[in-house]
Amino acid sequence: MLIVAAVDVSAGSGAGFLPLVALGPAFAGLIGGWPRTAVVGALALALCTALGLYDEAFHGRRGYTALASVAGVTAAGWVAAVMRQRREAEFASMRSIAEVAQRVLLRPVPRRAGHLHTALSYTSAVAEARIGGDLYEVVATPAGVRVIVGDVQGKGLAAVETAAVVLGAFREAAYEETELTGVGARVERAADRVLRGEKFVTALIAEISPERGAMFLNYGHPPPMAVRVDGAVEFPEPDQYALPLGLGIHMSEGPRPFHVAFGPGDQLLLYTDGVTEARNHERTFYPLGERAHLLRDPDPEAALSALHHDLTEYAEGPPQDDAAMLLLRYRQEGTGSEDRAVAR
Template sequence: MALVALVDLSTGPEVGLLPLVSLGPAFAGLSGSWRRTVVIGGCALVLCCVLGVYDGLFQQARGFAALGSVVGVTAAGVAAAVARGRRAAELAEVRSVAEVAQRVLLRPVPRTAGPLRVAVSYTSAVAHARIGGDLYEVVAAPDRVRVIVGDVQGKGLEAVETAAVVLGAFREAAYDEGDLTGVGVRVERSCERVLRGERFVTAVLAEITPGSVTFLNYGHPAPLLLRADGRARFPEPRQYALPLGLGLHGTEGPEPFQVDFHPGDQILLHTDGVTEARDPAGDFYPLAARVPLLKDPDPEAALDALRADLMAHTAGPLHDDAAMLLLRYR
């Protein structure tokens, strides 16, 4: 508005810049509240009157046309600001409800579970979302700790719904079943009732008892086992099983396998959003080479450092959800 006034005073009324004063309330309606738009519109109207009198435009229809444009644009800007405010309030309410639902689905894991210290990191590939198709849970009992990390095929609300089914089945079975295979069977049955077509869930279940950890792998990337002396390996089953939801194809379920797990050791369970993250050159994230990042005494700080390195590797937003669960034997 000041620029229009300055140019109008410099060039005179012949150029006909006076209607451009209405740009003030127009931009105010796009970015500010309706009250601010009214104030800017009033200033624009006063400025239009002053410039119109100075230029002698009110002796012609041009001056009144300029006033009409300012009034009309101000009214439109106020209406737009009111509508935008209502939409912003509705969006804030929807987001608050969504955040509550997300916290119910992916509850905060306990920082300690039995002899373990636990840290978790979750990065959703969907903008403004805290969860997606990846899932995790830690269930502690007096004599053992059971864990699941999984990845639902696809994205969006269907993936979140499937993740809710898997987590609900695991949370119930982890308390009731006597062995890890029974937990897997319960989760598999729940998936078979819900999943249709070619939808599936890759997952790895783990049961930590004093001195050992038992894995049950449903077509999921192998976890990273880091020994206290710095040695690292990816324990894999002798034969991979089909993901959850594809058990109706008649194949046998996964065979549990056991690995030693002693004080000072760590296990990093993750989804393929970590190992399949690519840098601008197309190279995958070298998780095995990033083992030194997990040596921080604080497991949460160690996992934060690993996540920051993952984001730096991709040099941009992730193309898939990335979940990491770090279990450190105290």
């Protein structure tokens, strides 16, 4: 409005810039609240009146037409600001409810579970969303720490609904079933009830104990990355992959459990294909095995944060797919800097 006033004064009364004062309340209605719009509108009317008197525009209809324009734009901006603020309040309420539902579905993993330190990194491909089609859970049971990491085909609300069913079945079965194969069978039955057509869920279910190491059931999911205490990196795979959840219950046997050695100083990284399928500008896949050295930090969360930062830089932007990473470390109570880092 000050710019319009300066141009009007310098150009003279014949230039016809007076109605442009209405730009003030117009922009205020777009970006401000209704009180601000009303104040700016009042200032615009005062400025328009002063300029009209200066230009002697009230001798004819031009000055009154400019005042009417400013008043009309102010009224329209005020109504728009009121409606926008109501919509924003409704959106904020819906978002808070959605965030509560998201926290119930994908709860934060415990930083300590049995003999393990855990850390999680999760990025949704959907803007402004905290969850998507990837799923994870860590529970400590008498049989050991049981873990699931999975990836639902597709995105959006349908994928979230499927993830809720799979997670609900796993959380119940993890405590009730004595064998890991029983856990997998119950999760598979639950997935088969809700998945139709060609929908499926890839999943990796694990049971980790100090005595037996790590046992895995792989339902068509990327293999875990094992980082040994000496820095060696392995991607243990089953002898034969099973079909993903929702595809194999009526066509083949379930996956056979396979053992992975897991002792003091070792780390396991469970992830979804959003990590390994991230590409750089040359369309080259992310070399996860070559980045295992980023997990050396004594603090598991700091180590996983470094890996996540490297993945983001490699992909040069937000992920095109949901990306979840779950880091599991063998915990030795009372020794090492790792316990002190977790304590902090």
